[in-house]
Amino acid sequence: MASKPSIPKGTRDFSPVEVAKRQYIIQIIKNNFEKFGFQPIETPSFENSETLMGKYGEEGDRLIFKILNSGDYLSKANVEYLEHKDSTKLTSSISEKALRYDLTVPFARYVVQHQNEIEFPFKRYQIQPVWRADRPQKGRFREFFQCDADVVGSKSLWQEVELVQLYDTVFSELGLKGVTVKINNRKILSGIAEVIGASDKLIDFTVALDKLDKIGEDGVKKEMIEKGIGAEAIEKVQPLFNFTGTITEKIEKLGQLLASSEEGMKGVEELRFICENVTKLGLSSAILDLDVTLARGLNYYTGAIFEVASPKEVAMGSIGGGGRYDDLTGIFGLKNMSGVGISFGLDRIYLVVEELNLFPETVTASSKGLFLNYGDAEAFYALQAIQKLRSSGIKVELYPDNAKVAKQFQYADKRNIPFAVIVGEQEIALNSFSLKNLVSGEQVSLDFEGLKKALN
Template structure:
C-alpha cells in the first residue's frame, strides 16, 4: 500500500520549513516589540472546554478524540442502536483537538488568574485542527499566530492591534493588505432595528458569507433561518455600502438612530478610525466593512478580518476582535479581552504567489570532512569535536569511499549542499582545507583550522 497522509495535512521540505520559520520569526518579533509574552497550551482540551463556544458550525468542525480503551463500553445501548452520533459522542469522547487558540487561552486565564498580572498580554504560535473540507488555503491542520490582551476595556488596544497588523505585513513586504473592521454592537443594532434581534446569530452568520455566496445566497440563507422578507428588505442597503470610512459611519449612525447598542458600536468604531487616521499606517489599508460579522459567537465589540493584496485569490489571512466575557463561561466574570490571529499557512501561500520570499539559507555545516582514509577517522572526529566546541558547524561524511565512484559521490554531496569548506585529507596531524568558493587549498594545524573557520 502506497504511504499517504490524511487529507488537509502536509509534509514540509527543509526550504518550506525555513520559509515558515521566517514568517513566524517576523510575527514573533512584532509581538514582542508590542509587549506580548509567550504561552503554550495542550494540543487537546476537555470537550467541555471547547464545545458550545463557536456556534453550531464551529462545534461540527471540532475533531473529537475517542476515549482510551474500550470506548463503547460506557455508551448506552439505546443510543448506539439509534445511531445518533450527536447524542453518543459525549459518552465515547471526553477530549477534542483545539479548534483555535482563543478559547484555550480563556481557559488558561481562568485557571491561572492568581498568577497573572492584568492587563495580561500574551502571544501563542501553535497548530490547531478543524474537520473542514480541504481546499486552497484551508487545511485541517494549520498554525495560528495569536496575540490577545485581557483585563482592559480600552479601545486603545484595538488601535494597537491594527498597528501590529500593519507592522507585520510591512515587514513581510505585503503592501496593499486591507484590514476590514466592523463592530458586533452595530450588527446587534441592525438586527434590532429590522426586528430580528431573536435571530442575531443566524443573521450574522449569513451576512458573514456575503463575499463567498453573494447577495442572493445570503438572502436565501436568511429566509431559510426564518428571517422575514420585510427584515431582509430593510437590511438591503448594507450590501452596497460605499464612500469613505467616515461616510459609512455617518450612514450607520442614521440607520441606527433608534438603537442604543448600535449607536455605541458606531461610537467605538469612530474612535478607532479617527485615532488610526491621526497615527497613520505604513502599508496597509483600513476599511469599514458593515457586512463583516465573523461567525464566532464570543465576539462582542470590534471585529477584524485581513484581506490579501488585490489580485491574490485567498481567503482572510488574519482576523480577530473584542470579546467582553469569554472568560465568563469558565466562571471568571467581567474580564474583557481583545485579540487577533495571523493565518501562517495562508500568509505563506500569498508570499509564495507574489514571489516575496527572500532566498533562505538552509541550516548546513560550514565544513565537511571527507572520508577517503579509514585510518584517519579518529583524528577527524576529534577535530570535529573541537570545532563544534568552538561554535563551528562541522560534519563527517559517514561512508568510506572505497572507489573513485564513491569519492565522486562525496564531492557531489559537497556541491549539492553548497558546502563552504572541505577537509579532504589528514596527514601527520596536518589538515588539507579547501575553500570551495575560491578553490584555494591550504595545509594547516588543528589550531589554524579552528582559527580559519571561526571567522
C-alpha cells in the same frame, strides 16, 4: 505485500526546506509578539470535551475531533443510545476528551484556572497546532498552526489600535505589502438588526450579509427572505449593499443609519476611535478598511471584529482574524473579564509568501561548508576544525563515509552547500585547508583563521 504508507487527509509532512520557511514566519511573528509585550504560554493539545463543546456554535461543534476513551470504551456506553444509533448522545458517553479546535477557548480556560497567578491585564501569545474535522481544500487543513495574541483584563480600545499595528508590523516584515485589515463591530451588526426590526434574526441576518462577496446582492437578499427576514427590513439595509467611500465616510453613513439604536451607536463610536487613531499613527504597508459585511465569531465576539485579506494579486481566504470578547471567561465562571485578540494563519501566510516568492534565499540555507571525508585520520583532523567553527556559530558538517569524492561533491550540490573543505595528507602536513567554492569552482588554500573568515 506491505501496504503503501499514507497520512490522513488534511494533514501534511514537511520537508527540511518547508520547515525552515515555516520557522522563518513563526520567528518573525514571535519576535513581534514579544516586542509588543505579549508573553508565551502553552496549553495541552487536547482538552476535556466539556471545555470545548458548545463554544463555537453548532457547526464548530461538528468540526471538533473527539478522542475515544481508552480501554473498552463501549462497555460504559449508554445501551439505549447504542441501540437507537444516536451518535450525538452516544459520543458523550464514549469520548470525554477532544483535540483543541482553536487557541482562544483553551486560553479562556487557562485564565480562569490560573487567575490567582496572573497579573492583569494579561498579554499572552501562543503558537501551537489546532485540529478541525473540516473538508480539506487549498489553504484549509485539518491540522494547522495558529499564532494568537490576546489581552485579557482590559476594556481599553487602545488594545485594538495596537493589534492593527501588530498586524501591519508582522506583514510588513514578511514583505507582504498591501494586506487589508478589515474591521467591523458586533454592536453595529446588532444595531442594524435592531433598526430593521430583525433582532431575533441577528445570526441569520449577519451570516447572509457575510456572504455578499461570494453570492452577490441578489443571493444575500434571497437567503434573508428564506430565513424569514421581510422585504421591508431588507429595503432598510439597501445602503449596505453598496457601502463605499473612505473609512471616515463609511462611519458617518453608519452613524446616520444607526441613529435610533443605542447599541449600534456604541459600535460606531468604538470604530471611530480605533480607525481615527490608527490613521493618525499611520501604517507601514497594510490597508485598514471598514467592512460592514464582516461577521465572524458571533458566538463570542462582542465588539471589534478583524479579518485580514492577502494582497490582491493572491487568491486566498483570510490570513488572520480576531476581535473583542467581553465575557469569554464567563463560560468558565469568571465574569466581567474583557479580552481582545488576533490570530495569524501560518499555513495560509506560508502559501501567500511562497506564491509571491518572498522568502529570502538565506532561509533555506543549510550547512555553509561540507568537509570531505578521505579516511579516519583526515576525518579526525577535520572534526577538530569543525568543533571550533561550530562553537563560533558557523554551520559545517563532515561527510560521514569515506566514499568516492564525486559522490561527496554531488551530495553537497544537492544539499545546496556552497563550499567544500578538502582535507587530505597534504593539508594535514601543512596544517591547512583547501576551500572550494562550489558555485564558481575557485579553490584556495587557507589556515584555520582564513577558513573561519571565509565561511563566516
